[in-house]
Amino acid sequence: MTVAALADIFKQNESAILEQWIEIQRQAGIRSDLIDDRTMVDNSRDLLKAFIRAVTESGDDLNQPGWAPVKSLLERLSQAQSRQGFTPTETATFILSLKEPVFALLREANGELITASQLIDKLGLYSMERFLAGREVVIREQQESMLELSTPVVQLWKGVLAVPLIGSLDSNRTQVVMEALLQKIVETESDIAIIDITGVPTVDTMVAQHLLKTITAAKLMGARCIISGIRPQIAATIVHLGVELGDVVTKASLSDAFQLALKELNVRLVSANPR
Amino acid sequence: MVDKIPILKMGRYLLLSIQVDMHDQLAMDLQEDLTEQIVRHSAKGVLIDISSLEIVDSFIGRMLSHIANVSRILDAKVIVVGMQPAVAITLVELGLSLSGIATALNVEKGMRWLEKNVNDDLVAEVESDEDRDTPAETGN
Amino acid sequence: MTKTETLPLKQETDIVIIRQRVRKAAEEARLGLVSQTKIVTAASEIARNALIYGGGGECQLERTQRDGRAAVRLVVADQGQGIADLDQAMVDGYTSGGGLGLGLSGARRLVDHFSIQTAPGEGTTVELWKWK
Numbered sequence: 001m002t003v004a005a006l007a008d009i010f011k012q013n014e015s016a017i018l019e020q021w022i023e024i025q026r027q028a029g030i031r032s033d034l035i036d037d038r039t040m041v042d043n044s045r046d047l048l049k050a051f052i053r054a055v056t057e058s059g060d061d062l063n064q065p066g067w068a069p070v071k072s073l074l075e076r077l078s079q080a081q082s083r084q085g086f087t088p089t090e091t092a093t094f095i096l097s098l099k100e101p102v103f104a105l106l107r108e109a110n111g112e113l114i115t116a117s118q119l120i121d122k123l124g125l126y127s128m129e130r131f132l133a134g135r136e137v138v139i140r141e142q143q144e145s146m147l148e149l150s151t152p153v154v155q156l157w158k159g160v161l162a163v164p165l166i167g168s169l170d171s172n173r174t175q176v177v178m179e180a181l182l183q184k185i186v187e188t189e190s191d192i193a194i195i196d197i198t199g200v201p202t203v204d205t206m207v208a209q210h211l212l213k214t215i216t217a218a219k220l221m222g223a224r225c226i227i228s229g230i231r232p233q234i235a236a237t238i239v240h241l242g243v244e245l246g247d248v249v250t251k252a253s254l255s256d257a258f259q260l261a262l263k264e265l266n267v268r269l270v271s272a273n274p275r
Numbered sequence: 276m277v278d279k280i281p282i283l284k285m286g287r288y289l290l291l292s293i294q295v296d297m298h299d300q301l302a303m304d305l306q307e308d309l310t311e312q313i314v315r316h317s318a319k320g321v322l323i324d325i326s327s328l329e330i331v332d333s334f335i336g337r338m339l340s341h342i343a344n345v346s347r348i349l350d351a352k353v354i355v356v357g358m359q360p361a362v363a364i365t366l367v368e369l370g371l372s373l374s375g376i377a378t379a380l381n382v383e384k385g386m387r388w389l390e391k392n393v394n395d396d397l398v399a400e401v402e403s404d405e406d407r408d409t410p411a412e413t414g415n
Numbered sequence: 416m417t418k419t420e421t422l423p424l425k426q427e428t429d430i431v432i433i434r435q436r437v438r439k440a441a442e443e444a445r446l447g448l449v450s451q452t453k454i455v456t457a458a459s460e461i462a463r464n465a466l467i468y469g470g471g472g473e474c475q476l477e478r479t480q481r482d483g484r485a486a487v488r489l490v491v492a493d494q495g496q497g498i499a500d501l502d503q504a505m506v507d508g509y510t511s512g513g514g515l516g517l518g519l520s521g522a523r524r525l526v527d528h529f530s531i532q533t534a535p536g537e538g539t540t541v542e543l544w545k546w547k
Contacts, residue, residue, distance in 0.1 A: 133483055189381070189384070221358060221360065222356070222381075222385075239292075330455055330458070333460060333514045334463060366450065370520070
């Protein structure tokens with residue numbers, strides 16, 4: 001059976017196909033918590049209409065431009081469903097359940113089923129691809145916001161910021177740290193930033209480079225950096241690697257660094273207890 | 276097209292703000308103009324405001340370095356202020372650290388830096404008796 | 416969906432135009448401010464190189480897709496002498512603070528994909544991509 005003949009059969013029986021398709025979906029049980037009947041009916045009607053037009057115009061090659069409206073409809077639906085919490089099966093079922101009414105029709109017309117089956121399968125696969133792409137976007141967005149959350153920049157005093165780094169410092173993380181730090185420098189007009197690396201497990205050449213980059217960026221914004229939280233092993237590694245820290249001051253503890261910062265800003269802490 | 280970058284005199288300092296896309300001729304004119312004014316006014320400090328610059332590439336970086344070097348020879352301190360965060364991050368990635376050029380967050384902090392770092396010409400001071408035996412201290 | 420524009424690179428003022436067009440393309444691709452700044456700066460470096468060392472040429476600026484994201488693609492081609500020793504030119508001109516070395520290696524760090532084709536007497540073509 002040619003695709004053109006298929007298209008004709010579809011066109012002549014559009015409303016019958018639609019009715020049966022909607023009924024099958026209702027019987028399969030639509031996710032009433034995520035979608036209502038009205039929407040499901042509208043989605044089905046729109047898709048079927050576009051599907052029939054596409055088969056008529058462009059046959060069964062999904063790469064033809066005539067299929068673009070169907071693909072963009074499927075893309076929109078699949079990605080939305082991906083975000084809304086539908087399972088992959090539920091999303092695929094939407095398309096694949098179209099087979100039942102179509103096959104029933106073809107059997108009556110004594111047509112072969114394989115062409116129609118393959119066509120609907122292709123559409124099913126396409127909608128799965130788009131569904132997964134939607135998931136990838138969600139995962140990436142979550143990764144990015146996790147990265148931001150784990151890089152707080154706090155103000156310890158007027159003019160003094162602290163950046164407690166927890167975990168390894170890769171180039172992605174460094175970008176996030178630099179952006180957060182510089183933004184805070186601008187907001188608070190701080191002169192000193194204490195970068196505490198107590199939580200950084202290893203300092204190799206790459207990590208040292210990332211640190212130096214961050215320090216240089218802060219310096220360009222007029223803020224001086226102090227590195228604190230240098231453990232003995234880290235100090236040994238730095239010397240061993242020959243990393244040039246230049247004129248960057250290093251302190252063993254955040255507390256020492258803070259004291260130094262206050263001194264540089266000419267701040268003196270005085271006890272409140274009268275003598 | 277801007278003809279040239281205005282240089283303002285403020286006491287013993289010169290102020291200029293780069294707000295346009297620099298090209299070769301403009302950069303050369305600026306350097307010449309600035310050098311001439313430093314000498315003419317015996318300026319001791321130069322504040323360059325780049326808060327309007329959304330892009331600083333190696334050409335601008337070289338220009339700023341050149342200005343700083345020439346000014347140093349003319350005994351004027353240079354400070355660049357107002358770099359935008361995105362620019363700072365990009366510069367660092369590009370590999371330009373602008374080391375050797377002082378930087379500050381804004382004009383206010385820049386002026387404060389100049390005040391602190393520009394030395395007055397030697398002024399004759401009359402020593403009083405109490406002062407005579409005060410030991411010399413290493414300055415900041 | 417891809418949109419391409421061709422930009423001449425014959426004089427310094429063309430570099431300004433290239434920066435503006437690349438900025439616009441980056442904005443439309445919804446790149447973050449830092450990413451926008453990086454690609455515009457890289458474009459500026461490469462274009463300037465092409466003008467000064469390559470005698471000028473032409474740029475192709477394309478708005479396209481990569482990895483499922485909107486992307487900016489810039490190709491800068493000059494008909495100059497080509498770079499004789501590419502490895503040397505790509506070495507970080509970190510301390511020298513100027514010249515060919517800094518422009519190329521620096522620009523490479525700023526973008527998500529960088530490729531260069533050059534040979535003595537055959538000019539130089541640099542391709543830059545930014546999508547993150």
